[in-house]
Amino acid sequence: MEAVLAFVLLVGGPLLFATLVFVLSRTNRQRRELLVAAMRELDATDVRSRNFGLLGTVRGVPVRWDTLGGGRGHPVHTMCSVSLGHAPRFLMDLRQQTGEELAQVRAGRAVDVIVGDQAFDDAFIVEAAPSDVAKKLLDAEMRRMLLRMRPVRLCVARDTLWLDVIGVVGVAIAKSMLELVLALRRRIDEIPGAIAEERMTAEAREAPGAAYRGATPASAAALDGWSPQGEKELATLLLARKRRQHRTWTTTGIGIALYLAFALATMRCMR
Secondary structure, three states: OHHHHHHHHHHHHHHHHHHHHHHHHHHHHHHHHHHHHHHHHOOOEEEEEEOOEEEEEEOOEEEEEEEEOOOOOOOOEEEEEEEOOOOOOOEEEEEEOOHHHHHHHHOOOOOOOOOOOHHHHHHEEEEEEOHHHHHHHOOHHHHHHHHHHOOEEEEEEOOEEEEEEEOOOOHHHHHHHHHHHHHHHHHHHHHHHHHHHHHHHHHHHHOOOOOOOOOOHHHHOOOOOOOHHHHHHHHHHHHHHHHHHHHHHHHHHHHHHHHHHHHHHHHHHHO
16 A cells, blocks of 8 residues: 555656646747737747747837746746836836825825726726826727726836736737737836927916017927926825835734744743
8 A cells, every 4th residue: 555655656746746837838829929929919029038038029119027926825927028128217117096096195205196086096096106198198098998998007117117917818818918018118218308398388488578489499408307397206106105105014023923932922921
């Protein structure tokens, strides 16, 4: 009996492991085929796999896909990211609205920009600065696409824009994800200058007897500058993130301390 059990463990273990590897490999291949199909529909070039991700060029823009998770108790995350070429003077972390997220906002540990669309505002936390850039960026079409993709997270950080959709996506959703990140990438460069132009136009028109024909060469370089309000909003956002991080560290530290105290007490009782 022991010999039979040993044989089963010796043969069955590696066989089970090989089966799991085969299933996961096949699943990942099927996911990538869907993403490749979506990229091909947008005339992607240079599509290839690298470092556990999928790379390609769409409309001259390098795009990266990653699929994460999918293990027991962990949902699949499908992520599409593009480089912005430079770090924009704009930060955003758009994520699902939950009771915990709202509690963070009320406690000053998060920021939520209200864009004026009831369904969208009820679905997402928009942690962004400057807020006027975020509102222009998230126009009606962008809001519809994001609502259709839920649950979703959208971030602009440093020089990268990435979109994370929870779940295995089909070709239609993958194509929409590509369209969205490419449109956002283009508009992130355009909107700050447009807002600054509007501000300069309004200020010029308010000056007595002044005429204004648009940005002069001397002022063109300053068109992406933030207003004083934008600077205050950035400071508020960064402070909220610092408070949230501090709260996380404090909670983690307390948890570790309680665990160590419990473990020490248990060891003493066992003596």
